Amino acid sequence: MMEEVKEVTSALSVHGHNIKVTEVLKDGDTLTFLIVSEKLSGTGEYHVHRTYEDFEWLQQNLFSQEDVPGIQGVIFPPLPGKAQVNATSKVIKQLGFLGLDEWQPYCKALETFLCQVASHSILCKNKAVEIFLTSSERPGGQRVKKNILNRLSQAMEEKRKEGHKDVDDFFQTERDQNIILTISTKTAAERFLDVVLTEQKIAVACGHFSAALHLCVEPGEDPGKQDFSKICVKLSEVFDSIKKNITSVAKNNMNTLGLGLDLESRCQEAEKEMLFRRTCKLVELENARRNAEKAKPVKKAPMEEVKKAAETEFDHICKVAKQEIVGFEGIRVKMLQQALVQWCETQLLTAKESASQFNQHLQAFKGMA
Structure with missing residues (x-):
């Protein structure tokens, strides 16, 4: 190791x-x-x-x-x-x-x-x-x-510091927006997951019904029974096609927009963690400044050193954080946009294929009539 x-x-x-x-x-x-x-x-x-x-x-x-x-x-x-x-x-x-x-x-x-x-x-x-x-x-x-x-x-500590007023309007605005987006994206991902799980259940039910229709097929030469059996077989094929269609739709949802919303939600949480770390450092800096102001002459010099070190560290964090936020927003928007485009493209393709297949089933039923 x-x-x-x-x-x-x-x-x-x-x-x-x-x-x-x-x-x-x-x-x-x-x-x-x-x-x-x-x-x-x-x-x-x-x-x-x-x-x-x-x-x-x-x-x-x-x-x-x-x-x-x-x-x-x-x-x-x-x-x-x-x-x-x-x-x-x-x-x-x-x-x-x-x-x-x-x-x-x-x-x-x-x-x-x-x-x-x-x-x-x-x-x-x-x-x-x-x-x-x-x-x-x-x-x-x-x-x-x-x-x-x-x-x-x-x-x-988080409960005490998460609402601390920021000294920089840029970061205060970003924190306020992040709180809203974190909740919204998580909710959107959860609701979309419910849609996919429901689609999967419907697909399974269609598969069961398709198989059950075959149980209605009766042997024999009676014309009525033969016609009924043909209808059951054809309906079974229709519901099998519905099953395949809904399965494809659910898979497309999961692999495109579902994955995009999941990543968006986790990215918002990651930004929230960074913003909280910076807020904690801001609180430490403010405490260091107060301690330096209140320090007695004998402790003034070391307290000033602590304050300067805290200021330097906080400046570095803010500089990196601003660059990160700008880059993060560009990448995040691009990835979510890509997920939406892929979602639309795959669903359109699935819809076209399913429409063609269902049209074939319709023509077959008309032929039986």
Whole structure:
């Protein structure tokens, strides 16, 4: 197992925008993902196998770069939650579209995460990214874990600081908008998931009804029975076509707009976390300034040093954060727009194919008459 890596010294040897998660292998409850990266040298590709724990190792190394100036202003690409084989309803509720028994959307979400990390001007310099994408060995290192007291104290701190008035109108406006968008996108993703789940249930019901119609077919030479049997068979074919149509519609919904809304929701949460980190640093800076003002002469010098250090750190965070927000909004809008376009295109194609098929069924019924 490789030791934990925190240095920010390496440059990637792969194309950051051309990383693919091409396959998922199941071994009991363990999922292993095949990741393919194109070499910058143009001499081939890296093929590595990674588990979800390896993805967590990478994420923790990115989170632990405390020595990088302004790192707390970075909007860290959101890593999807851990998928499970034969997911329960609770897991589906937590993961949304990524919790359904379809691995293409989940692989695409992991792929997006890696591309965003590898193409990020700050995060791509972390040596852990290069190791994750190119090393034939499994990455290692203990994942940072917080105990329950830390989580409770952080929750209490968040309640105290989340409503703190900002000194910069740009960030205050962004915080206000983010609160609305975080709730709205999460709700939209949940409602759209309900639509897809309902479509899947309707498709299953149509399949059952199609099979049940075959039970109505009766043998014999009686003309009435023969006509009735032909109608049942034809109706069975119609409902089988309806099943295939609704299944295609549900799959299109999931792989296009569903995946886009899921990513949008997780990205808004990632920005919310960054904005909260910056707000916490703002509170620390204001406290440092007050302490420096109230300090006695004997402690004045060290308190001034603490204040200057806090001001420098906060300036770095704000500079990075503004760049991140501008870039984030451009990428976010482009990806959601792309999801909407793909959704419309796939649904139009499915509608045309289904209309042609249903027209054939109609002509067949007219012929029977």
